[in-house]
Amino acid sequence: MATTPFCLRLLNLQRRPRKRANFEFGHSAMTSSLAKVGFGVFKPKDSRAPRTGALLAPAVGLLLIWMIVPLTMTLWFSFQRYNLQNPLISGFAGFNNYKFLLLYKTLWISIGNTLVLVGSVLSLTIVFGVLFAVVFDEAFFGRNIARLLVIAPFFVMPTVSALIWKNLLMHPVNGLFAWITRSLGLGVVDWFAQAPMISIIIIVAWQWIPFASLILMTAMQSLDREQMEAAYLDGARGLSMFWFITLPHLFRPISVVVMIETIFLLAVFAEILVTTSGGPGNATTTLTYLIYLKALLQWDVGGASAAGVIAIILANVVAAFLIRTVARNLAD
């Protein structure tokens, strides 16, 4: 331990608290995973490596404060009786905020919804991302334009894309989908009433498929052509080429996509607020949205902070799980 540089100890410190924000989460997964991935970077290869701790200290220290202050405040508030509508309610609450939340059915439903949303969007983006990456790797007329179009949804703000989907596409009266099904005599689906979660998943997937496609398309370009030719000479065609050569090659970039997307998908908010506002009932209330409900509709800062802390724990459980499977893969 004597040879451990200062920065390493700092990183250790930084990893322990893990969480900074009050009402949003998701970034915690990033901070902790980066700390783990970055771990090896700072580790000296041999004893002759110079000590860089003192030089890193200002930057690391600033980041530490940046993270630790909001985290401490969140923790502090979560143990307070604190409602913005009623200044007379105050004082130390003990574990009451947590107790109330954990006994509150909506919390468990929202955790379930979060996992369903993240899981479904991840699978959709990976499947379509791989598909687009493979298709757009073939040379055809207008490929560059097609590639640009596939990437385009990523440039649309979440709020705007949610509005477009809500009012122009999925609307039961004015929407394109309704017009198509009605023209075919099939009747109309009221998306946000009949299949609210599926609708949100479709919108978020539409936004994130470009990201997966972009990463996987660039990965396809690094696939060794001689390797494909060798496989071709070995008799691999179409599906067997995809299964034995392309997919294994994409495995690592897929891991990266899963890791990065999970961080952002845990924090999906605008799409829900704009379309369903967490409803009908609590069918589309995710943990992020629940925190918003608590904090800015019920003005219950104490309860929202407690939900935030639970979100931090959930994000870190997911992050730890991901890092165990994905980061090992990356290091391989």
Added chain:
Amino acid sequence: MAQLSLRNVAKSFGTVNIIKDLNLEIADRELCVFVGPSGCGKSTLLRMIAGLEEITSGDLMIDGERVNDVPPDVRGLAMVFQSYALYPHMTVRDNMAFALRLAGVSRQERYARIDKVADLLQLRPYLDRRPKALSGGQRQRVAIGRAIVREPKVFLFDEPLSNLDAALRVQTRIELARLHERLNATMIYVTHDQVEAMTLADKIVVLRDGHIEQVGSPLELYHHPCNRFVAGFIGSPKMNFCSVKVKAPSSSGVSIDLPGGASMVAPVAATRLKEGEPLILGVRPEHMKVIGPAGDGPITFSGEVMVVERLGGQTFLYVQATPEDLFIIAVDGDSLVKVHDRVALGFAPKECHLFDHGGTALEQLARHPLAA
């Protein structure tokens, strides 16, 4: 195992003709080497044989059967790539098993065949490793092993040694030669390395701009190049050239005037030459000698030594033999010649090559015993 022939084969990309109307026969169990400067089409030709490039016109025959439209894996060929092109996510065993697996060979037979090949190439200890965990030479052996496992009719090698360091290249070259002998296989080998071509080949095909300049055994190309390009391409350092004039043609050779004022009789077929006709004289560096003051031979050139390169065993002198021509002369490593010395040069008439103004070699009257 297999005999291969190319008949009027051509390849063009759009309007650019890469391979032009090429005819070539490769006999069973022959090791045929394609050489040529970069861009001459040697790799394209190999890829056409492999089936990676379509043949624009002409016939590719393997054992008398036209295979132009036969998919590569059915042609019965196996190729070793320059970058080895091993599958990075598979173990050595799976790499070698891949083709057999796709062909539906049973696991038991696959493993039996791999074990046999692994013993041949001393790859046994590495079978469960990934390519990443192997050295360059071991990867090279895996790539060769992957080809052997398929028991192909013809092996194709695309510059297989160019990614290896010098020492390993020599060692692998020797291993390849022994492998060729043991497997008794037909092999086609593309390289730009002369030493590989000269040492490995039964037959060398010299290509330039998509057509064949000359086909022959290594020593045939060395001693009897059919034109100036082949003469300059084969042999290292390069053959020296200078312009000369015909003095008097005769049936026993041709008497020529050298630029320095000397003259000599070259034993080549000279019946169609006229007096005063310009020719090009070619002499290899290793056939030129520095002639001492005692005079052990006729002096043909003399000039100032501009550069001396001492390699230890051998020394290369760069001599300004004529105002235009800098000759390279290979002399013994113990030679005492220094820079700016004036030296006299000589060579045996039978070692000289003459080319007409079009670059075609005049046929030598006596064939070299090793290139008969």
